[in-house]
Amino acid sequence: MKISDLRLTVVGIPRHTGFVSKHVIVEIMSDEGVTGIGEMSDFSHLPRFSLDVTDLTAVLKSILIGKNPLDISAINKELLSNFPEMMFYYEKGNFVRNGVDAALHDLGAKALGISVADLIGGRIKDKIKVCFPIFRHRFMEEVEENLAVVRKRFQQGFDVFRLYVGKNLDADEAFLDGVKQEFGSKVKVKSLDFSHLLDWKEAAQAVKRLSAYDFQMVESPAFQNDFEGLRHFRLKVDHPVSEHVWSFRQQSEMIKHDSVDIFNISPIFIGGLTCARKAAAAAEVAGKGCLLGTTQELSIGTAAMAHLGSSLVNLNYTSDPTGPELYQSDIVKNPVQYENGYLIVPDRDKPGFGMELDPESIAKHKVDDLSWGDVSVHQLQDRTSQTKA
Structure with missing residues (x-):
């Protein structure tokens, strides 16, 4: 062939x-x-x-x-x-x-x-726990808009959310307080995602301020490729620290500096399923956990991550791929499915990713x-x- x-x-x-x-x-x-x-x-x-x-x-x-x-x-x-x-x-x-x-x-x-899951080693799981993103507040009036997103998505079965933070801490705090008051323990915040907007000292101060609220981890709390800063941040805070993997050199430096607890692995940022599997294997050898990240893919990209995640032995944190839920349309006849806050891995009897283009x-x-x-x-x-x- x-x-x-x-x-x-x-x-x-x-x-x-x-x-x-x-x-x-x-x-x-x-x-x-x-x-x-x-x-x-x-x-x-x-x-x-x-x-x-x-x-x-x-x-x-x-x-x-x-x-x-x-x-x-x-x-x-x-x-x-x-x-x-x-x-x-x-x-x-x-x-x-x-x-x-x-x-x-x-x-x-x-x-x-x-x-594809069988091609790369077979599946360990048939569904992957995911969280829904809440995008960054710049203005206080966006707090109520984002609380409305939580209400809507909670009704659809999503009970874990990822909050982008760092532009307006007053609004971030108001949002977290609103979630706590309205939902209590029914809704969890997976992470505070700083997206490399702040240096590690500013991020540490922000986490200290927001630590009155429950969240599971902190993501990208330093400038890109600041491995020493990530390590200093990790030693200063109590929450696990997660960072995306966008090159093997960068992952090697994070392992060498012991900068993170969790590697955020997404095929789009590391260059494909082949490289993502290598990054997950490196994390396993280093004794680090993994989660699947996202750039908010359509169904083909999300299905690829579902197949990848189903085969990983060290996928031990809530993951991020909910992209198809953020778009008004898709380009396949059979978009990926979500049930009760889980991404469903396409059926095993469907060859490939199990996706069919919609002309x-x-x-x-x-x-x-x-x-x-x-x-x-x-x-x-x-x-x-x-x-x-």
Whole structure:
């Protein structure tokens, strides 16, 4: 079996906030008539440069066509030489490698008539506990809006939430107090996510202020790649510390400095399922826990993480992949399912990821490129459709 062709399709899917996130659907075709699908998820991040999709298609074709799609390790090695790690959280090369790697896994599993989970070692669990994100407060009036989100999602079965913090601590505290007063122990806050906005000292002061409220961990409480700062923060606070993995050098430094308790692993940020499995294995060897992170993927990317998570022995914390719940639409006929706060792993008898593209939805949401237009930094950070004065 050989790879015969590749197609990249850019779609713009609006979130419920009105913000439009752009994703690239990857289709890799084989000479045996099997097609694998993947997702380069949510390119709408800083830094504000975009890729030429026509040129990217030509580059990837030159790498992939004629290769055996089951030679996933060899292809990943070549992809890494063309799209190297840059030690940056939102490195676009990792997004590219993730989409291709996912499509290769989907194609290979379909060709063998098995699920991706079975291709990568079999499943340990059939559902994964997840939390719903509450996006960062900049204004006090957003507190009631976010409490309304908790009420709505709690009724849908989500009882664990992740709170982005650090822009307006008064509002963060008011929100946590509102959750405590209204829901008590029925609702849990998984983490305070600082997203590298504060240095470790400022983050430590913020955690001290908010420690009157229950939360399970603290995420990204230092500037990017400040491994010493992360370690100082970890020694200063009582809560477990989590950080995303966006390169193997960065993960190695965090292990060496003993900077974290939990590795937040997402294929999109480390460059695919192949790399995510290596990162999880490194965490296991280092005696660290894992959770699945997210950039808020559509159903293809989320299904890939469900298959990954189902096979991990050290996935021992509540995870983040609830992206499909944040969008007004999707590009598959059978979106991933959530039940009582769990992401359901697609059925084992469905080959590949168990996802089927919806041509009508793709045609409706297709856009020409990954260009930015008039989007403010606040819109990018808060995923809103407009910036308040």
